[in-house]
Amino acid sequence: MSTPPVAKAHPSKAFFIHMITRDLSLSDCILDLVDNSIHRLITKSGVDVSEHLFGGTKARRIDAVIDIAFTPSKLSVTDDCGGISIEEAKEQVFLLGNPVQDKSQTGLGVYGIGMKRAFFKIGNQISIVSHTTDEEFKIDIDVKEWEKETDEWHFPFTYARQKESTTGRTQIQVSELHAAVSDQFVSKAFKNILLEKISTAYALFLKAGLNIKVSGDDANADIPELAESKHLRAVRQMIKKDGVDILIMAGLSPAADKKPRGWYVFCNGRMVLDADKTERTGWGTDSRPMFHAKFNHFLGYLYLRSNDVQKLPWTTTKEGVDRESPIYQTALTEMWLLSRPVLNFLNELYSDVKEQSEPEHSLFREAKPVPPQRIASRENTAFKATVKRQSDDDLVSIQYRRPKKQLNRIRELLGRRRSGSSIGEYTFDWYYDRNCK
Amino acid sequence: MAEPSDSFKQFDYAIRPSKQVERKIMIEVLLGLPRGGYDLRQYRYLGFGSPFYVDFVMFHKYLFIREMVCVEWADVERRMRFNKPFKFIKLRLCPLSAYIPTMRRTKRHLVWLDYDRSLDPDILEDIDGCLNRVAAKSVLVITVDARPKPPDTGVEAQGTTAENRELLTAEAYRSWFGRYIDKTITREAIARVHVAPLFYDVVIERIRQTLTTRGGGLRFLQIFNFFYRDGAPMWTVGGVVGTAEDEGVLRDAGVFNHPFVRTGKDYLTISVPPLTVREKHWLDSRLDPNLTAAKLAFELDEKLLENYRKFYKQYPTYMETLL
Numbered sequence: 001m002s003t004p005p006v007a008k009a010h011p012s013k014a015f016f017i018h019m020i021t022r023d024l025s026l027s028d029c030i031l032d033l034v035d036n037s038i039h040r041l042i043t044k045s046g047v048d049v050s051e052h053l054f055g056g057t058k059a060r061r062i063d064a065v066i067d068i069a070f071t072p073s074k075l076s077v078t079d080d081c082g083g084i085s086i087e088e089a090k091e092q093v094f095l096l097g098n099p100v101q102d103k104s105q106t107g108l109g110v111y112g113i114g115m116k117r118a119f120f121k122i123g124n125q126i127s128i129v130s131h132t133t134d135e136e137f138k139i140d141i142d143v144k145e146w147e148k149e150t151d152e153w154h155f156p157f158t159y160a161r162q163k164e165s166t167t168g169r170t171q172i173q174v175s176e177l178h179a180a181v182s183d184q185f186v187s188k189a190f191k192n193i194l195l196e197k198i199s200t201a202y203a204l205f206l207k208a209g210l211n212i213k214v215s216g217d218d219a220n221a222d223i224p225e226l227a228e229s230k231h232l233r234a235v236r237q238m239i240k241k242d243g244v245d246i247l248i249m250a251g252l253s254p255a256a257d258k259k260p261r262g263w264y265v266f267c268n269g270r271m272v273l274d275a276d277k278t279e280r281t282g283w284g285t286d287s288r289p290m291f292h293a294k295f296n297h298f299l300g301y302l303y304l305r306s307n308d309v310q311k312l313p314w315t316t317t318k319e320g321v322d323r324e325s326p327i328y329q330t331a332l333t334e335m336w337l338l339s340r341p342v343l344n345f346l347n348e349l350y351s352d353v354k355e356q357s358e359p360e361h362s363l364f365r366e367a368k369p370v371p372p373q374r375i376a377s378r379e380n381t382a383f384k385a386t387v388k389r390q391s392d393d394d395l396v397s398i399q400y401r402r403p404k405k406q407l408n409r410i411r412e413l414l415g416r417r418r419s420g421s422s423i424g425e426y427t428f429d430w431y432y433d434r435n436c437k
Numbered sequence: 438m439a440e441p442s443d444s445f446k447q448f449d450y451a452i453r454p455s456k457q458v459e460r461k462i463m464i465e466v467l468l469g470l471p472r473g474g475y476d477l478r479q480y481r482y483l484g485f486g487s488p489f490y491v492d493f494v495m496f497h498k499y500l501f502i503r504e505m506v507c508v509e510w511a512d513v514e515r516r517m518r519f520n521k522p523f524k525f526i527k528l529r530l531c532p533l534s535a536y537i538p539t540m541r542r543t544k545r546h547l548v549w550l551d552y553d554r555s556l557d558p559d560i561l562e563d564i565d566g567c568l569n570r571v572a573a574k575s576v577l578v579i580t581v582d583a584r585p586k587p588p589d590t591g592v593e594a595q596g597t598t599a600e601n602r603e604l605l606t607a608e609a610y611r612s613w614f615g616r617y618i619d620k621t622i623t624r625e626a627i628a629r630v631h632v633a634p635l636f637y638d639v640v641i642e643r644i645r646q647t648l649t650t651r652g653g654g655l656r657f658l659q660i661f662n663f664f665y666r667d668g669a670p671m672w673t674v675g676g677v678v679g680t681a682e683d684e685g686v687l688r689d690a691g692v693f694n695h696p697f698v699r700t701g702k703d704y705l706t707i708s709v710p711p712l713t714v715r716e717k718h719w720l721d722s723r724l725d726p727n728l729t730a731a732k733l734a735f736e737l738d739e740k741l742l743e744n745y746r747k748f749y750k751q752y753p754t755y756m757e758t759l760l
């Protein structure tokens with residue numbers, strides 16, 4: 001009997017170099033490099049940004065710098081986040097895809113593809129120099145040459161040796177940039193786009209002390225605040241499921257905050273959805289409402305944390321969520337269950353009959369901005385909006401529009417110089433006296 | 438969000454005969470659950486209030502439930518407090534959506550979401566919330582007005598024609614419920630006195646989806662599917678939130694054998710004839726399978742006699758009492 005044939009299933013370098021690089025933007029690729037730096041920081045020094053969220057100012061500050069610099073011919077990302085050991089470089093860091101996940105640590109490294117995809121997306125010449133406190137290495141990659149060797153699935157070290165240092169550092173340099181990348185690096189807008197993305201994606205890390213620079217400028221944390229007062233309180237609920245901490249907070253953004261909000265989703269401190277108003281966070285799904293202008297002040301946070309990074313609903317681009325993930329499904333159910341009273345309040349706030357919603361408006365206006373960290377670090381609370389209902393004796397305003405000609409006619413008949421509001425009051429009283437007393 | 442209900446201003450809840458028959462049937466069927474090991478005395482009843490508290494009184498007296506929560510949103514706080522029949526009833530003056538997040542997941546509940554409005558997305562969210570919060574082996578019952586209703590679009594909708602209302606309703610229902618059923622909701626489909634079968638499909642599918650997402654092998658073990666009218670046509674569906682194993686236990690306990698249990702789409706129509714006390718007594722003393730309308734001492738057609746024969750045990754009798 002002859003041996004059955006086999007179907008070939010080996011990987012192709014062209015796929016990694018030219019195809020999966022299309023799945024994300026240049027700025028997202030640079031964020032992948034930042035993710036790598038932060039992942040090292042977490043694995044080397046045990047930094048857990050969740051402590052800053054739950055523990056407030058008592059948590060240990062992050063003391064590290066990630067410096068991104070680019071010119072039309074070169075990109076460099078330098079960090080002092082602990083460095084890469086020779087062993088890690090040999091066995092793990094350069095693999096195209098993680099074969100097995102280490103389930104014992106929290107972090108941002110999930111699929112083992114981001115850094116390499118970023119290299120291929122940006123340019124042809126890559127140099128990685130890294131040192132820990134006791135050793136150093138350098139790897140130089142010529143992508144075009146590497147692509148030619150179809151069966152060689154490794155990158156040779158330029159050097160790997162012992163070296164004493166006080167800290168660990170890594171520098172990634174990419175040169176011979178692709179034309180489209182150079183064009184973007186020339187654009188002044190690109191730096192701002194990158195700073196903006198970093199300010200939101202790593203807002204919690206930046207708040208905790210991490211310094212990320214983009215061509216000399218520091219990124220500042222951009223994380224919206226919730227409105228609270230004695231009578232208005234955001235919901236805060238922490239649940240644990242299958243090794244994942246699920247923290248949900250939802251309430252209103254302050255009256256002065258004019259940016260339409262929505263849901264903000266974090267996985268191990270990294271923001272993966274920013275002000276989401278789409279089906280990804282449940283808007284318009286099942287019997288839930290679509291996002292609408294009256295929900296502009298809705299502000300919700302979903303914070304997921306796990307030591308087993310595989311359990312979190314990351315996508316490979318970290319720009320979205322895996323909606324089929326069981327943990328995310330559980331979180332989604334809770335998010336909507338807990339935030340319904342918030343949406344109901346907003347429905348009341350922007351009801352069709354404006355006069356009736358004055359107590360809600362007053363409550364909303366009086367609330368003060370509170371950082372999400374302060375809400376995260378307290379006990380579970382339900383959404384509270386204690387509206388002081390108007391009594392029957394309270395005064396309400398009535399506004400309406402009528403042709404000026406008609407108003408002047410009434411003014412003539414009344415025989416006195418009266419304002420529009422005075423005529424409105426007079427005619428109201430006239431009707432009330434005859435029909436309602 | 439739907440406005441608070443104030444139908445109690447129109448009815449004394451206790452003297453709606455079909456509703457009362459429904460309550461008694463529910464109690465009769467639920468009394469079968471202890472045979473399957475369900476200790477109803479340990480359940481918490483969650484229901485909507487009215488100053489009459491009829492369900493609360495009956496479920497306490499006949500199911501022996503002592504933990505009760507009444508959620509009421511109408512602006513009658515003092516009246517609700519004044520009429521509370523038992524001290525142990527906890528009154529929560531808020532919309533159900535605000536109460537649901539506070540429900541304990543480990544607690545078995547008997548929940549009756551007894552709305553006096555038609556099915557809408559807000560009700561589906563309430564159902565979803567309750568199903569995500571109650572412990573396994575809880576009982577969930579939902580009652581809605583079975584008439585098709587257009588969305589509340591305010592004053593301008595009042596003057597519209599019947600045809601426009603139907604078109605509006607069909608459009609709203611397609612958007613609200615289209616994802617739960619496998620056919621398009623047309624104007625013809627909702628141009629009828631009641632749409633209980635449509636509501637059944639929607640509610641059952643939504644429950645299925647919610648429980649599938651919740652996991653744990655939970656499913657809706659339906660026991661109630663009633664239709665009745667004391668004025669407006671009303672539809673009720675109810676069941677146990679349990680696993681396949683729970684279903685086996687309930688089957689072995691004979692719960693599904695009760696003649697009024699409905700496990701599928703065909704509903705039990707509850708309809709009782711209006712009888713005087715003397716007529717009722719006369720019928721009760723002579724009721725057997727051979728009694729026909731022709732043999733009665735008073736006028737009552739065969740259909741009404743049949744209805745009475747079906748529900749004579751649950752038939753409510755009302756008398757004026759001078760207190």
